Amino acid sequence: MNPYLAPGLILVLLLTVAIGAYGLRFARTTSDFLVASRSVSPSWNAAAISGEYLSAASFLGVAGLVLRYGVDVLWYPVGFAAGYLALLLFVAAPLRRSGAFTLPDFCQVRLRSTALRRLATAFVLFIGCLYLLPQLQGAGLTFATLTGGSYAWGALVVAVVVTANVAFGGMRAITFVQAFQYWLKLTALAVPMIFLILQWQADGRPQVTPPAGTVFPAATTVVVEQDAVLDGTRSVEAGETLRFAAGDRVPQVSTVDAEFGADWLLPDGKQSLFATYSLILATFLGTMGLPHVLVRFYTNPDGASARRTTLVVLAMVGLFYLLPTLYGVLGRIYTPQLLMTGSSDAVVLLLPEAALGDGHLGRLLGALVTAGALAAFLSTSSGLLTSVAGVIFTDVLRPGRNGSIRDFRVATLLAAAVPTLLALYVSDMDVSRVVGLAFAVAASSFCPLLVLGIWWRGLTDVGAIAGLVAGGGAAMAAVLLTVLGPPLTGWSAEVINQPAAWTVPLAFLVMVGVSLFSGRRVPPDVGATMLRLHAPESLRG
């Protein structure tokens, strides 16, 4: 095992706890805990938002997908970044000016409906859990892959560190922690990439897709995990060890879904046009509906700074997403055995040692990348936990004005318990797929609610509820069917596995239609609310 690995991981954990403890010195009141007293500067805030957003799916998953499927999946990073542009254009400044703390608060400010507030709470909890679960799973799998330890311990350690940090430091501390973790994640991908590119140059720039097919760069042994057929001719059994010499062609494995040939370079569409557009819609519009993303905007001092913060976030996130693609591409040259085992998510973790050799440099950079992955798990799950706990605190425990910090800690424990238990018992669910589904649910529930609530006076509480139930409910049902149901094939599989292309328009249509029919229920103070959402703060006198 890599000797630098354990010290690196422990250092990240200690730094996270230490920065959290440092932040604790400033967290005194409940309001400090929930929104950091709205006094976080835009640059800190932007780094914190980016740090929170770049999850395991971004850090490990994107590179793994690129390694497997090539150019077709570049829509993931593009969509993850473009989500912030949609948020900037339609939501950022008015949402901050609404003065609400959480999404359910926004429902109350805009439509004065308790029923809608409860429904929104349910959606926040569902999306929060759906997003938290794969983070913990990813942490468990990474620990298991790298240390040979058990999956459950990895998931549990991350869950405990995150819960303690949120419960004792709240969001104020989390802001510092998240900002630190953005820079750590960027460094952890950027520095090894410099050495990897130099190595690639030194190796005489090997082709990414040699005409004869992908080849092994060095002698490699691959242990077969499932019975399969190689190249459609030779069958192998689970447990069999295959040996390949340097320069051998990588055989096509029947059990692994990936692009083995030069098609990888071209947008040929194993993925249909429907699935591509569904993915684009889910990622472009889903970001604004993720509860942990929105809660960050309340920490800006005013609407204009919320806008500037979002722009900086867009730049920071875009800068980050240049890197995972490169890892996927170089993985094609240096770690093609991952195509055979199907564990392509490990490409970021394994590439430095595979390309640079297992000398000190390769191992040191390998440890750095792993530390970055740990930061990705920690930051996203901290952010999610803070926002879910915030909603449990205000809407489920309902302590009213006398809410104490102790109540917030109870809420944090409650919020962490369910996903942790689920993560311990469910280990075989497809990680990157669940993240995509969380985006689809958010895009079909909160996106229409926010966009129509902010820009259209005619929205009514009945319309909003109907739209949430129709669009969000349909997306939720599709998620449950995908995760728990039987494997689907053909046309129905596409419609259920990538639901956004029909659930998002459905939510918008139902929301607008029902609102038009219940026009008398438009809140009487909608004019004042609109003024508050859109007028610059300088006019508030």
Next chain:
Amino acid sequence: MAVEEPPPRPRVRVVLADAAARRAAADHGSADLAEQTPVGEALVKGLVRAQLALALRLALVVAAGLGTLPLLFAVAPAVGEVKLFGMNLPWVLLGLLSFPFLVLVGAAYVRWAERNEQDFAALIRRPEK
């Protein structure tokens, strides 16, 4: 935090929600806004419309710039074979150029949205012009 007791002067309280630095509405524009007169309503509607039009226009730029790419790749597969700096065009467009493009659109939005707000504020402060 969202619902408060009805204060004695509700119309002023709603607008001046951040009660810390409250001052009396000194001029026509602010008074129109605060008291929800037809003039005030029309001013706010104008602002909302201007901001929405700006956001939609830029969203359309992105939809045209990025959203049509899957269709283009499907209709004209030859585009995928075009090489730029030794890389296939779709890789350059999606993996590299899409991010600065998004940031540029965002920067343009921030600039113009703030200008809309300044125009609105100027209109309120000097309504006679």
